[in-house]
Amino acid sequence: GNSVTQMEGPVTLSEEAFLTINCTYTATGYPSLFWYVQYPGEGLQLLLKATKADDKGSNKGFEATYRKETTSFHLEKGSVQVSDSAVYFCALSLYNQGGKLIFGQGTELSVKP
Amino acid sequence: DTGVSQDPRHKITKRGQNVTFRCDPISEHNRLYWYRQTLGQGPEFLTYFQNEAQLEKSRLLSDRFSAERPKGSFSTLEIQRTEQGDSAMYLCASGMVGPDMNTEAFFGQGTRLTVV
DSSP states (O other): EEEEEOOOOOOOTTTTTEEOOOOOEEEEOOEEEEEEETTTTEEEEEEEOOOOOEEEEEEEEEEEOOTTTTTTTOEEESOOOGOOEEEEEEEEOOOOGGGGGOOOOOOOEEEEE | OOEEEESSSSEEEEEOEEEEEEOOTTTTEEEEEEEEEOOOOOOOEEEEEEEEEEEEEOSSSSSEEEEEOOSSSSEEEEESOOOGGGOOOEEEEEEEOOTSSSEEEEEEEOOEEEOO
């Protein structure tokens, strides 16, 4: 079946630290990959996406590269801020399955000043 | 356009009661999705519509759950005879199929259901 596995949280970092959140996937097909972010009290927002192998998605200083050979889509940011504190979800979708999203369990990030 | 809106934001109901949630998608979007999210977990797919047609229902969607999207506009999700296990955040998302056949989904803020 199709599934997404993320590293467990919570992840606690100091401001300006380097962030990596690991994400691996299993898919019966060629998925598109996404990172969504959920800030406290808010809805899910698309952070970045990649639709084919070796594509790099980027937004707000975050990056993730679609690695087909390792079935991974790890999220990175070079210097986190307190405002990045949120829950991050990795997800995949397959266009021949109606574009429904399959999410990982989420990783909570807390950035301390 | 103000994005995807859901109503109500919070609902507390007694076990055994029926509840209905509403989702208003972004107007030009032809796809509409419902997800359920429990504490500490990622959202789980429930069902989706393309225009007014309900094209897929998850096994999570028991026969107590029904969803409609009359005229391909807003959608409703009804839960009959609620159980405590139905307590969750119910998320709606809408999107358009792009030229690459992928759909970028935009989420509402959700309806938090508490069954007491």
